[in-house]
Amino acid sequence: MSGEKLVGVVLVSHSAQVAASVAELAKGLAGGGTIAPVAAAGGAPDGSFGTSSDLITEAAAAVDRGAGVAVLADLGSAVLTVKALLAEGDELPAGARLVDAPFVEGAVAAVVTASAGADLDAVAAAAAEAYEYRKA
Template identity: 75%
Template sequence: MTPVGIVLVSHSAQVAESVAELARGLAAGGAVARVAPAGGSPDGGLGTSADRVLAAVAAVDQGAGVALLADLGSSVLTVKALLADGDLSPDCRLVDAPFLEGAVAAVVAASAGASLDAVATAAAEAYDYRKA
């Protein structure tokens, strides 16, 4: 079984890394899908880097597809541009999901062997999580 890879695109390297660490930790208990953070600008500040997104996708892509979750604004636009320009394979998908909860759901689903469609659905369903 080859799991779907997960890329977390954020304006902040620290946010992307922390969410990746949390998602991996909550999915533990067996084989955990590959998760790569792609956050911050090349100079280490806030921003989004297409090169970091491409490197993260390359790091997690094992042939089963890659789900990309983006936090907001230019992170979303960067992923959309990479998809539109053909820089990402057709097996890559921008998932409309809340960043933290969606990342956890995506990593758990991917680690359980879910398909790219099922991973995207699990992440998107995180919009329905109720806390009160």
């Protein structure tokens, strides 16, 4: 990837497969051209279901390009783990933010928006707007 300062996106799920699949879907739907850095942080280190602060911090460091990191989480304890890391103050990159958004739709919106070069506020807003997507 070039030296562009793009917002990175971390997808935190209780399942490694879910996190990886949603990351692939979001990157695929972002289209051609530059794709914002995306990392999956799913499951426990041993491959079981759960969340891992180590996997989350590694993923956030891997996608940090200096423009902030949007973190989306699937369920309760994933959200709590991210909140605890943010409260620590030095566990996640400066500018990391937990984004309140639906996991799949929000991830797609975040990656598409970040890939267009938007700032962290715009990426978070696009992901949060996914709550308004209606399917019927």
